[in-house]
Amino acid sequence: MRADYLAALERHNLDALPTVGYGLGYVRAYARALGLDEAASVADFKRDSAVPKNLFRRDTPHFVPTRQLRLPRGSVPALGVIAAVVMLGAWYGVQLDTVAAPSPVMTAPFDPDATQDAQPVPDTILTLRTTAPSWVTIRDPRGRLVANRVFVTGESWQMEVGRDYRVDVRDGGAVEILIGERTLGPVGEAGVPRRDLALGTLR
Incomplete structure (x- = not known):
């Protein structure tokens, strides 16, 4: 040596x-x-x-050697990337539930006490309205989420007739559809989910 x-x-x-x-x-x-x-x-x-x-x-009184915790090489950058992905995923998930629908789709609460003074809804507007609380999922023609939450009783959502939006509802009997002022009735049976309802085919 x-x-x-x-x-x-x-x-x-x-x-x-x-x-x-x-x-x-x-x-x-x-x-x-x-x-x-x-x-x-x-x-x-x-x-x-x-x-x-x-x-x-080592020769001093009461000295006890200590061990240092060392992460594997590259652990810090990897943990940073993982944290960024988690934060991005959480942020994106929140955005999916709150993203606004593109024009001309709009949401509006339904107030039965104000219907006497309200202007009549034109026949070019389709309204989705809840008669009881129900989870409602709405996707635009490109499949993007417009709404994905519980609609309270009397809450409504509107779009132009003919737009290819699709809807899932947890309780088909709690959600009704109107074209203008004309009621088409509930989207399904009470207590039964309705999946992938194509609103663009309704007239």
Whole structure:
């Protein structure tokens, strides 16, 4: 073993050794030559080399070598990417439930006390209105979510007749459809879900 490598081992100077693997081999050979326990010597060298700031404190009273927690190389960037993906997913999920529908679709609450003063709804407007609370999912012609939540009793949603919007409702009997002022009736039976109802075919 070269003298400078031996000096590097005694000083725990890893930078002066060819590689860590060579260094551990030198430690094992050095321990064997001195009649020491090879495995224990290698373990001590690994521990002390991992905490170089404590190397000169081993002989001080009450000193206990500590181990440092080291993450694998590349862990910090990977955790950053994962956190960004999680945040983006959470933000996108919130946006899906709150995204506004493109013009000319509009939402409006239904107020039965104001119908006497309200202007009549033209026959070019289709209205989706709840007569009881129900979960309603509405998708635009491109499949994007317009609404995905519980509609309270009397809440309504409107669009131009002929637009290819599609609707899922949890309770078919709790959601009715109107064309202008004309009621077409509920979208299904009470308590029975209605899936993929094509509003563009209704006239």
